[in-house]
Amino acid sequence: MTENRRDRLRELLDAVLDEQHATLGAMADAAYASPFHFSRTLSSGAGEPPVALRRRVMLERAAWRIAHGTSVTDAALEAGYESVDGFARAFARAFGHPPSATTSGTGHRLPAPNGVHFHPPTNLWIDGDGGRPTAHELVATLVHHDVADTAALLEYVSGVDPAALHHRRPGHTVLPWDGPEESVFDLLAATVWTKEVWLAAIEGADQPQRCTRDIAALAARHTEVAARWVAMVRRSDENGAWSDRVVDALCEPPESFVLGGIVTHVLTFSAHRRLLARSWLRESGTDIDDGDPLDWLARRSTS
Template identity: 60%
Template structure:
């Protein structure tokens, strides 16, 4: 492949070839760039740090996430992204974003970690960050937030398999995690508090009224969790993008109102969420349910094919 000639944006041409709607295969991309697949792949990997296929897959997933935030169905987004089945799209989306496409809502983040800062920019453009974080895939706060949301959903699904009596059985009489939250003596009580904590803090961050308590059966809690979990991920990501962890909010839901840093809020939620998830595991084992230990290392290995 020859070097770029004057007046031509060769990288832009390569990206156009990668993202052309009718170029799903490497050979198609290379043909549109008038290069062999070998030279096309080598040049793009050198310039962007990603293979053509990986870059295309990631940007189309970002576009799919944006389309879903705009009201597109998961099915429509899946086929627009080139997936042959909705199930395959859901698996790929979940591995990439840390939550299923159905948990994506208006305000959810739509960019994925990228070594080159190249992202989908609506409606049909690309955005290239000047200083991308090359290791953003291992951002510690994002890792913990995604793991917390994923793991809570897993525990809710396991709890749904319990008989009603076992789900509400008092297994830890007098157990209190935080004094203002009251007793958390059963699987039902601990899981409800896991979900409600994020709902309450989101209301504070968003300046909304205190949410009314919702149903606490496993199906209702899972539905509440999928809504609040997606919003929580988006809220923390937005705080990080704005470098606003040191900003303060006045929580008028407290009596009297109190002031907290956003970083302190996130650390508080993560700390007591991790504690409650371990409590739920202990209770589930007491009911005879087989459950893992919730180790983020194992979670990362499952997400990234053995790399942690």
């Protein structure tokens, strides 16, 4: 994860929920802001005043702790209450039952205008804007990151020393039937070619030839196949076709493969090749990012 990336909302939430910040003034001081500015900023960003947010999350934490064996007295003190009676009254108002009736089955979440909740054992959970993501949204994220990261790698290596790009590691293979992949260029060429091969099998087209040594041509081929690959995945998801079987006549003898397995296979070995390419580039002295999907998603959310 990029160390210099700032998440201002998380910084404000940290100031609210720190054990030592029981008052609005202490929260604001930790965030280097005036109480008025701190309260206005957090209320705007989180939809809940900081003191109310802290009280609610601390009660959620207390409910979880009690359900997992912490005494009501200890939970009250941890939540910042000066008396057990005051804690019990606040708890009962929030949850509809006394702390002593709390079990693992009663749950620990309270209604929240912002989706910010206590997440055991010590973290926060922030619900997404659209509710629970569906399986097709997860697939889309994986597929789009794969093609975006491949494109970023191809753009990056177009400017590196050709000696680093084509430095050979004799005998190296990723999958025996794909042949040798002995350089960074070979790994990237195989990443592009694999999608072309599987699309040819799905579409009944001829076997494509692998690109050799021309990084500009490889980048152009990736742009073309990435669009087709994403469209194929989208159609398959919309049609509920993940369990359909593709008879690959390009194999000798022909074999059949489950469509969902094909996509999983491609994503798995594409990720392996991209990470390996980065490792080999670093060995040659090239400074390159990690290809972390978390960084990619963060850039997308701010662009």
